[in-house]
Amino acid sequence: MSALEPLVIAALLVMAGATLLMRAGGFWVMGRVPLTPRVRRMLEALPGSIVAAIVLPVVAKIGPAAALAVAAAAAVMVLRRNEFLAVAAGVAVAILARSAGV
Amino acid sequence: MIDDRPGAPPFWSAAGFAQGVRLAAPAMPVMALFGVAFGAFAAQKDVTLTEAALMSAFMFAGASQFVAAEIWAHPMTVAGIATLALVTATVNMRFFLMGASLRPWLGGLPAWQTYPALSLLTEPGWLIALRYRAEGGADCAILLGSGVALWLIWIAGTVCGFLLGALVTEPQRYGLDVVMPVFFIVVLVPLWRGPRRAVPWAVAGVVALVAAQLLPGSWYIIAGAVAGAITGGIHDERA
Numbered sequence: 001m002s003a004l005e006p007l008v009i010a011a012l013l014v015m016a017g018a019t020l021l022m023r024a025g026g027f028w029v030m031g032r033v034p035l036t037p038r039v040r041r042m043l044e045a046l047p048g049s050i051v052a053a054i055v056l057p058v059v060a061k062i063g064p065a066a067a068l069a070v071a072a073a074a075a076v077m078v079l080r081r082n083e084f085l086a087v088a089a090g091v092a093v094a095i096l097a098r099s100a101g102v
Numbered sequence: 103m104i105d106d107r108p109g110a111p112p113f114w115s116a117a118g119f120a121q122g123v124r125l126a127a128p129a130m131p132v133m134a135l136f137g138v139a140f141g142a143f144a145a146q147k148d149v150t151l152t153e154a155a156l157m158s159a160f161m162f163a164g165a166s167q168f169v170a171a172e173i174w175a176h177p178m179t180v181a182g183i184a185t186l187a188l189v190t191a192t193v194n195m196r197f198f199l200m201g202a203s204l205r206p207w208l209g210g211l212p213a214w215q216t217y218p219a220l221s222l223l224t225e226p227g228w229l230i231a232l233r234y235r236a237e238g239g240a241d242c243a244i245l246l247g248s249g250v251a252l253w254l255i256w257i258a259g260t261v262c263g264f265l266l267g268a269l270v271t272e273p274q275r276y277g278l279d280v281v282m283p284v285f286f287i288v289v290l291v292p293l294w295r296g297p298r299r300a301v302p303w304a305v306a307g308v309v310a311l312v313a314a315q316l317l318p319g320s321w322y323i324i325a326g327a328v329a330g331a332i333t334g335g336i337h338d339e340r341a
Binding site for chain 2: 004005010011013017018019021023030038040042043047048060
């Protein structure tokens with residue numbers, strides 16, 4: 001443990017503030033936009049859209065092992081509805097796929 | 103999906119907080135693992151243990167912490183702080199959209215109940231809350247309970263990872279690099295409401311794939327998510 005420089009403390013606080021602004025900002029803004037049926041449909045589509053937008057490019061970047069892992073995890077999740085088992089299956093498939101040279 | 107019509111009016115209770123902690127349990131190993139990975143990464147960069155622990159406590163946002171650790175430097179400069187602020191805001195812009203998606207559910211509650219929970223918002227916590235809401239739950243303390251539990255695990259994981267340091271040098275060998283996408287897919291499954299409701303997801307995924315080739319940093323997430331939301335907005339329910 002070392003003493004913190006004043007500018008390091010400033011950097012940590014600024015990063016914390018920027019993160020907090022994002023976390024609270026969207027919720028705050030939506031309170032000032034009227035919740036029409038269209039806005040509601042947009043908000044309903046948002047969660048799955050965020051997940052898809054995060055996952056697909058990452059899978060494409062990592063390659064076929066990630067695609068197999070994701071497919072295996074989704075299959076286990078559909079069949080068993082157990083997050084733990086599904087994540088474990090996905091990671092195991094990735095390890096197997098790589099040792100098989102995929 | 104978030105849907106107020108069948109859902110009960112929102113409320114807030116200590117029992118909900120405890121249930122949030124329990125619901126976070128399946129996500130805890132993953133959270134701890136990510137914390138360890140961040141700590142180990144930070145240990146190899148120009149970041150001290152105190153700084154890494156404080157980043158985890160103050161930010162609680164893995165992706166942006168990785169980027170911050172990457173560009174962290176001693177001595178810190180004002181220009182460095184400006185860069186860190188911009189990068190942090192950009193990488194964490196997805197929280198803006200996640201928070202927006204919680205408005206239909208939490209909107210009716212007083213600010214002192216919603217903003218503390220929002221300040222600990224993360225992907226797993228958000229997904230846990232969404233699933234709980236989709237299954238008919240209304241207790242908003244779920245969000246705070248899971249948030250606090252995951253936050254503590256995250257800080258503990260960071261410190262352990264920093265101390266273990268060089269042990270995680272080859273993340274691919276242990277499949278650690280696929281943990282993130284796998285976890286996200288697993289939480290997407292319970293949100294499934296038939297192919298019609300998934301059209302915006304497909305649009306979001308394709309737009310993000312294209313945007314990842316064209317835009318710098320994490321902008322592809324924002325581009326994909328916004329495209330998906332717009333698709334959902336113009337997609338007529340009765341068509």
